[in-house]
Amino acid sequence: MKKVTVCIGSSCHLKGSRQVVEMLQYFIAQNKLDDKVELNGTFCMGNCQKGVCLTVDDEFHSVTPDNVKDFFDKEILAKV
Numbered sequence: 001m002k003k004v005t006v007c008i009g010s011s012c013h014l015k016g017s018r019q020v021v022e023m024l025q026y027f028i029a030q031n032k033l034d035d036k037v038e039l040n041g042t043f044c045m046g047n048c049q050k051g052v053c054l055t056v057d058d059e060f061h062s063v064t065p066d067n068v069k070d071f072f073d074k075e076i077l078a079k080v
């Protein structure tokens with residue numbers, strides 16, 4: 001099970017974390033990965049300037065609503 005945790009703190013929220021979460025939910029469902037990827041939210045990760053912050057199995061990444069599709073393909077879909 002891959003653990004994907006998206007920061008929903010206020011700074012990341014302003015940069016589109018809600019949209020990032022919705023897109024990830026959609027990609028996960030579309031690729032039928034519900035039993036392979038666990039999606040969570042977390043409060044501020046202390047890296048606001050890099051937002052939207054997220055971790056995949058504790059590895060730090062930074063995405064935007066514009067590149068989250070690429071991110072999903074490379075870092076999640078290709079690795080499950």
Ligand code: FES
Nearest residue numbers: 007009012045047
């Ligand atoms: S709000 Fe996301 S790292 Fe601070």
